[in-house]
Amino acid sequence: MSAARTLVRRRDDDVQEETMTHSEPAPAAGRPVVLRGGTVLTMDETCTVLPDADVLVVDDRIAAVGPALEVPEGTQEIDARGGIVMPGMIDTHRHMWQTAMRGYGADWTLTQYFVWYYLEHGRKFRPEDVAAGNRLSALEALEAGVTTTVDWSHGLQSVDHAEAAVEALRSVPGRFVLAYGNIQAAPWEWTADPAVRAFLERHRDAADGMLGLQLAFDVTGDPAFPEKAAFEVARELGLPVTTHAGVWGATNDDGIRLMHEHGFMTPETVYVHAATLTPDSYHRIAATGGSISVSTESEQSAGQGYPPTWQVRSHGIPVSLSMDTSVWWSGDLFSAMRTTLGADRSREHFEAHLTGETVTHLQLRAQDVVQWATRGGALALGRDDLGTLQPGRKADVVLIKNDASPVSFPLLNPFGHVAFQAQRGDVHTVLVDGRVVKHAHRLVDVDLAAVRREVDATVDHLRGAMGEEAWAGGMYPDLPGTEVLDNPYQYTEYKSHGTHAAREQVFEEHLATERPAGEQPTRHH
Structure with a gap:
């Protein structure tokens, strides 16, 4: 073969000849x-x-x-x-439409992310830009052994954007769930749009196991609970809801309590992050059978809160893993697994050190995070036919092997x-x-060249629409911090400083011992 090369290596005094090829043909379909x-x-x-x-x-x-x-x-x-043969991995929360901006927000905080996408430039994304991001993200997922991805698609400003998102997902031979959302409008508004409803009904009825549907929106904690109307649409259409819960500066226990009191917490509900909640909220999630999607790299770096795996485990809540967005991080779950282990173990050691103790046996094991990346994701999506290699289950399979x-x-x-x-x-x-x-x-x-051209066109469009000064300013934000937004959801006037409450009891107790009596904590923005 023209692409083959012969290597000679010595093993135990025997010379062996080995042929390696970089153009090994893929097995034929069927x-x-x-x-x-x-x-x-x-x-x-x-x-x-x-x-x-x-x-x-x-x-x-x-x-x-x-x-x-x-x-x-x-x-x-x-x-x-x-090599290792394992089930295909499952990412339960990825904003795939943002992937054309890969790495752009590497130095962002969550507040800067909110400002860029929610307030300043999110509206500049055309349907073709959503498609470009989705197609690139879908291929990235497959390349990393992620066979099922939830497209937490909160950039769907119109049904045209949604159709473009679906077209891109359908063009890639992976398994996807479109979690329909729109951060530019209130959930009780866009879910009431007849065109959105028609879109959801059409794709729900055409479901074939390769493309599923969810509704994606957040609950602010407003006592009026305006999100109730969106939950009612989800219930009427028979679609699960996925929501960013327990996010510092955005969502808190009040949203969980309102969902629970109105009967909208179900086993199908996926709570993303859930990083700044009290035990009361975890009790409600556990009692209603929901699951939590942990995005450890995101939570550590952007500031949603400390990754909550130790709390989630103590309440027996099912866990899945996710990567959030490639505007910051990579889209592979290997990174998610190792950072999740690191965060959980770091917390365990830190908590012990505060009391002068030593951890001698770790609670969270490598087996656990591999389970979360596979079977955990399948259970979160209600897909008992995925996430395991057993006769009769769907053949989503990954071989990890690199002889070179x-x-x-x-x-x-x-x-x-x-x-x-x-x-x-x-x-x-x-x-x-x-x-x-x-x-x-x-x-x-x-055809990666075609995908590259599509993504390049999106980057050129966004850069031109923003202007060079705004483009550079967004990518390289000033070092001095800005004030925390009391309410990133600009479709409602509701504000709550309760989203800024410290939830980690160990930190509260530790800080209390470090401060003189009556002294207030210093807050940095």
Whole structure:
């Protein structure tokens, strides 16, 4: 083969010749596929690990899992030896429409994000710009082994924007959920729009397992509870709601309480962040069966609150992971897993050190975050057919294998390897619904040049619409901070300083011991 090269290496005094190729063809569509000899993370209820095992895919389903499987004639084989075979990962909260602005807000706070998207430049996104971001984000997800992504699409200023978002998602062979939202209007307004309702009904009725629907809006805590009308639309249409809850400066316990008192907290509800809530809110979430999407990199860096995994675990609330937006961070869940472990463990050590104690055994394990990145996401979306490698389940499969990397061996603790050692470049093969969409480290049948042109056009449009001074000012904000917005949701006059209340009891108690009696804490904006 023209793209092949021969390597000679010495092992135990034996010279072995090995052929490596960078153009290995992807398995042909329509034929069974078997991944042979890998370490299989089934992510079943007991997180069973099967060494040197096979995964057989027939049509869109897992047909069998086990050692030395007999396979149908004509089955295409993928060598998984030395690699890890696991379910496709699931991201339950990503603002995909913002991906054309990748990395632009690297130095933003959450307030600066609110100002840029909500108040200043979010309205400049045309339908084609939403499509460009969605298409790029969708491909990025597949490339990183994320086979299902919730598009928390709160940039849908019109139904035309929504149609563009769907078109882009449908153009990529991944699994997606469009969480319909519009930050430029009140949720009780846009959900009442007949055109929006018609869009939602049409796509709900056309659901095929590859594109689902949610409604995406936040609850401010206004005692009048104007969001009630939006919840009623969701209930009438039979659509789950996903909401940013417990976000410093934006949402708080009052929103959770209002949802609960009016009967709108359900097992299908996904609460994103939930980082500045009191135990009362966690009790309500746990009692009603909802789940929490933790975006650790976002919560740590932007300032929604300290990642709440230790509180969530203590209340027995199901967890999934998410990356939030590529305007700051990457779109791969490897990063989410390792930062989540780091944040939870850092908190555990810090809390112990405050009392002069030492943590000798960690509570959160690598296995837990791998479960959250797979099965946890599936359960949050009500998709019992995803997130696990078991016969009869959907064939969303990821092979992590990189023979060209010294980080690929030794493979000792497979959960630890996924959470701490692996990265997107180690994703060798990805199947979605039984279809091979990435193979030999390359996306299959993707015209990245065309996607680049589409994204470049969006960047040129936004840069021109903003002007060079505003463009540079947004990317490189001044170092002095600005005042915290009392209410980032400009569609309502309601304001509440309660969203700025410190929720972490350990910090409150620690600060109280550090301050002289009667002295008020210093606040920095």
